[in-house]
Amino acid sequence: MPQTVSPSAADADRSLFSELPLSPGLLTTLQQLQYRTMTPIQAASLPITLAGHDLIAQAKTGSGKTAAFALALLTNLNPRRFAVQAMVLCPTRELADQVTQELRRLARSADNIKILTLCGGSTMRPQMSSLAHGAHIVVGTPGRIMDHLQRNSLNLEALNTLVFDEADRMLDMGFYDDIAYVTRCCPPKRQTLLFSATYPNGIAGLARQFLRNPQEVKLLEHHEGNKIRQRFYEVAHETRLQAVGQLLQHYRPVSTLAFCNTKQQCRDLLEVLQAQGINALTLNGDLEQRERDQVLIQFANRSCSVLVATDVAARGLDITQLEAVINVDVTPDPEIYIHRIGRTGRADENGWALSLYSLPEMPRIVAITKMIGSEPEWHDLATLQSDDNTPLASPMVTLQILGGRKEKIRPGDVLGALTGEAGYTREQVGKITVTDQSTYVAVTRDIAHEAARKLSTGKVKGKTVRVRAL
Numbered sequence: 001m002p003q004t005v006s007p008s009a010a011d012a013d014r015s016l017f018s019e020l021p022l023s024p025g026l027l028t029t030l031q032q033l034q035y036r037t038m039t040p041i042q043a044a045s046l047p048i049t050l051a052g053h054d055l056i057a058q059a060k061t062g063s064g065k066t067a068a069f070a071l072a073l074l075t076n077l078n079p080r081r082f083a084v085q086a087m088v089l090c091p092t093r094e095l096a097d098q099v100t101q102e103l104r105r106l107a108r109s110a111d112n113i114k115i116l117t118l119c120g121g122s123t124m125r126p127q128m129s130s131l132a133h134g135a136h137i138v139v140g141t142p143g144r145i146m147d148h149l150q151r152n153s154l155n156l157e158a159l160n161t162l163v164f165d166e167a168d169r170m171l172d173m174g175f176y177d178d179i180a181y182v183t184r185c186c187p188p189k190r191q192t193l194l195f196s197a198t199y200p201n202g203i204a205g206l207a208r209q210f211l212r213n214p215q216e217v218k219l220l221e222h223h224e225g226n227k228i229r230q231r232f233y234e235v236a237h238e239t240r241l242q243a244v245g246q247l248l249q250h251y252r253p254v255s256t257l258a259f260c261n262t263k264q265q266c267r268d269l270l271e272v273l274q275a276q277g278i279n280a281l282t283l284n285g286d287l288e289q290r291e292r293d294q295v296l297i298q299f300a301n302r303s304c305s306v307l308v309a310t311d312v313a314a315r316g317l318d319i320t321q322l323e324a325v326i327n328v329d330v331t332p333d334p335e336i337y338i339h340r341i342g343r344t345g346r347a348d349e350n351g352w353a354l355s356l357y358s359l360p361e362m363p364r365i366v367a368i369t370k371m372i373g374s375e376p377e378w379h380d381l382a383t384l385q386s387d388d389n390t391p392l393a394s395p396m397v398t399l400q401i402l403g404g405r406k407e408k409i410r411p412g413d414v415l416g417a418l419t420g421e422a423g424y425t426r427e428q429v430g431k432i433t434v435t436d437q438s439t440y441v442a443v444t445r446d447i448a449h450e451a452a453r454k455l456s457t458g459k460v461k462g463k464t465v466r467v468r469a470l
């Protein structure tokens with residue numbers, strides 16, 4: 001029987017990590033990370049997973065699912081045994097990277113737990129040699145992991161925990177056969193955990209085939225009405241894309257996720273917004289991996305005001321600090337609507353959920369709002385006025401330094417160069433992200449050009465570097 005948990009009903013006393021059978025090392029790490037209480041999905045699923053049961057868990061993006069399975073697989077791990085004991089399958093490299101990062105943070109009390117990310121888009125050979133050196137945990141996409149299994153570079157004999165993360169999205173992306181292949185290479189005696197944001201039909205099939213007497217935990221969506229303010233604006237078909245600019249100009253959110261139903265609509269909207277001088281970017285499957293990374297980095301460090309995406313492209317991304325979500329197109333599915341607007345108004349922040357609709361779409365809006373138990377607030381675009389007519393600009397600009405992890409650049413080196421020789425204050429420097437080949441640093445808009453020049457004429461880590469503003 002599925003257990004349904006409502007976040008508001010979460011019992012405060014039962015949500016302390018210290019109540020769980022976790023190792024002292026893990027408890028210390030959680031304290032250091034300031035994970036004080038469990039999130040509702042963690043509170044509901046950890047007692048089940050730590051008792052060794054299989055699990056199907058459904059909860060929206062951002063609810064803390066990673067730690068919910070990470071703590072279980074780390075508990076099952078023997079660091080002294082140099083063999084792959086846990087594997088996490090993810091739909092995309094970005095998500096695999098996010099999972100790897102969270103695992104590394106949580107695993108830091110135990111020494112030398114080796115975690116490898118195995119995804120397509122990187123060359124096989126370095127992955128094969130890393131595997132040959134031994135790893136405790138692998139995180140990766142089903143296709144690439146299958147490749148390794150077929151080449152015998154990955155041995156799963158010692159595996160005790162298998163996780164399907166973002167299972168719904170993996171199915172959307174057509175990974176069923178790859179997942180089935182990989183799973184058949186795992187020992188039958190194991191713990192299998194399935195995490196998903198939604199629960200489409202395919203999930204039940206996957207669970208029936210690969211999980212054993214799974215317990216189910218489903219977290220009901222629950223948005224505090226006063227945290228997400230929903231407003232609906234009627235538009236004519238021809239003015240829909242222009243209307244997005246009007247909303248942005250009026251509300252002036254720092255970060256907005258704009259949802260379209262199709263890739264073409266994303267491209268069209270991007271063009272309109274960019275023509276209005278708005279810092280907008282889009283995420284879609286046509287981008288190369290490096291371009292995708294750059295888009296996400298710029299959005300996360302506040303140098304892109306609007307990220308335009310389809311539901312598929314945006315799912316699972318761990319993006320915080322969203323002031324607004326704009327539903328450019330109406331989704332026919334109330335569950336998707338709830339997911340979209342749940343991206344804003346997180347963690348005690350208020351958020352705007354602004355939706356455009358044409359008259360024939362009105363009944364859909366009524367049906368959706370009825371389902372989520374709210375009264376739609378109809379608003380008129382014509383009443384929007386802006387006191388501030390300057391184009392909406394992001395507060396930060398990203399500088400790309402050509403040189404990254406391969407050149408042993410660290411965030412501190414860049415911060416040092418900007419606050420040292422270049423003479424800027426810490427407040428003028430935002431997020432610094434180091435990737436293999438490049439380093440991205442956000443700086444306030446007013447100093448962007450000068451900072452790029454100073455960085456390229458000065459030195460980072462004793463070396464001259466090439467820098468450009470994105």
Ligand code: ADP
Pocket residue numbers: 034035036037038039042059060061062063064065066067102316318
């Ligand atoms: P999901 O996989 O459900 O989308 P994540 O696992 O990515 O969510 O978690 C979202 C964010 O919440 C991450 O930044 C993570 O570090 C943070 N987080 C997870 N659990 C806790 C907790 N118990 N307390 C505080 N922060 C947490």
Ligand code: MG
Pocket residue numbers: 065066165166316
């Ligand atoms: Mg996740």
